[in-house]
Amino acid sequence: MATTARVFKALADPTRRQILQELKTGEMAAGEIVELFDISGPAVSRHLAILKAADLVTERRDGNRIVYKVETETLANCLSEFIGSVCPAQISVRKNVAKRKGKK
Amino acid sequence: MATTARVFKALADPTRRQILQELKTGEMAAGEIVELFDISGPAVSRHLAILKAADLVTERRDGNRIVYKVETETLANCLSEFIGSVCPAQISVRKNVAKRKGKK
DNA sequence: GAAGTATTTAACAAAATAGTTATATAGTTA
DNA sequence: TAACTATATAACTATTTTGTTAAATACTTC
Numbered sequence: 001m002a003t004t005a006r007v008f009k010a011l012a013d014p015t016r017r018q019i020l021q022e023l024k025t026g027e028m029a030a031g032e033i034v035e036l037f038d039i040s041g042p043a044v045s046r047h048l049a050i051l052k053a054a055d056l057v058t059e060r061r062d063g064n065r066i067v068y069k070v071e072t073e074t075l076a077n078c079l080s081e082f083i084g085s086v087c088p089a090q091i092s093v094r095k096n097v098a099k100r101k102g103k104k
Numbered sequence: 105m106a107t108t109a110r111v112f113k114a115l116a117d118p119t120r121r122q123i124l125q126e127l128k129t130g131e132m133a134a135g136e137i138v139e140l141f142d143i144s145g146p147a148v149s150r151h152l153a154i155l156k157a158a159d160l161v162t163e164r165r166d167g168n169r170i171v172y173k174v175e176t177e178t179l180a181n182c183l184s185e186f187i188g189s190v191c192p193a194q195i196s197v198r199k200n201v202a203k204r205k206g207k208k
Numbered sequence: 209g210a211a212g213t214a215t216t217t218a219a220c221a222a223a224a225t226a227g228t229t230a231t232a233t234a235g236t237t238a
Numbered sequence: 239t240a241a242c243t244a245t246a247t248a249a250c251t252a253t254t255t256t257g258t259t260a261a262a263t264a265c266t267t268c
Contacts, residue, residue: 005118011186012116013256014109020190030215043257045216064214064265072191079183082115086124087176117226134245147227149246168235168244 006054007078015039016047020056023070030066110158111182119143120151124160127174134170 001009010016015037022028022036034044048068051057055074059066105113114120119141126132126140138148152172155161159178163170 008112008115008121011112015256017112017186024190024192031213034215039256040258041215042217042259046256049216061265066215070190076187076191079187082121083180083183086128086174087180088128119226135243138245143226144228145245146229146247150226153246165235168242170245 003055003074004078004082007056007074008082010050010054010056013047013050015044016051019044019047019051020070020075023057023068027067027069029062030068033068107159107178108182108186111160111178112186114154114158114160117151117154119148120155120160123148123151123155124174124179127161127172131171131173133166134172137172 018037019033022033030045030048031041033048034041037044048057048059052059055071057068057070059068061067122141123137126137134149134152135145137152138145141148152161152163155172156163159175161172161174163172165171
């Protein structure tokens, strides 16, 4: 499945969208994320795996815990590319913004 | 279901995303859209109903036919709002672009 | 290395999705 | 108004998704 398809599938679920929004303030461990929702740990874990497969988050191990970070690049690039593919006049602006933000 | 949820659910399906892209060039009747895909008329019809429920397309009757148009406003606003809710630095730009384009 | 904590993976059930064919609805034309 | 064309809705099926609980894995600490 292409990245775009994986991203849109990932964003279709409200829990996963909320996870991304929670990560906006910074990294969080899986367990901290679980506490924010009324579903089980394994359920959250699978949401995280889906977000990771879409490159919308990355993980890093920190001792016992696994810490997640949102990949705003992927999100902004993919969504803005789609906006552009449907509304031609708007693509260039969005792309430039995304590039500037993410440059190393 | 909130509009945002309906929009992201609608965009989760590749056929529906492609329908929006095909409508980029202008209005099309349901039957013309059907010809672009390898699935039945009723299947396309239901995709169109889902896109309509999300305000991603609008329809108008033209004699025998029902003609569909993409609502780029909804698409750009909803996606850019979400980008902004995850990547704060990027929201204002996108919103202004969408507003300018759509102003009556 | 045994016990404890954090997280994922496995196995399964319920609900949602997307396709099919058959039927109904709405407008057109003879 | 009868037949035709375009489209939607209904009824059904197969697949996918999302949740649950139980078991496995990985790291830490005693």
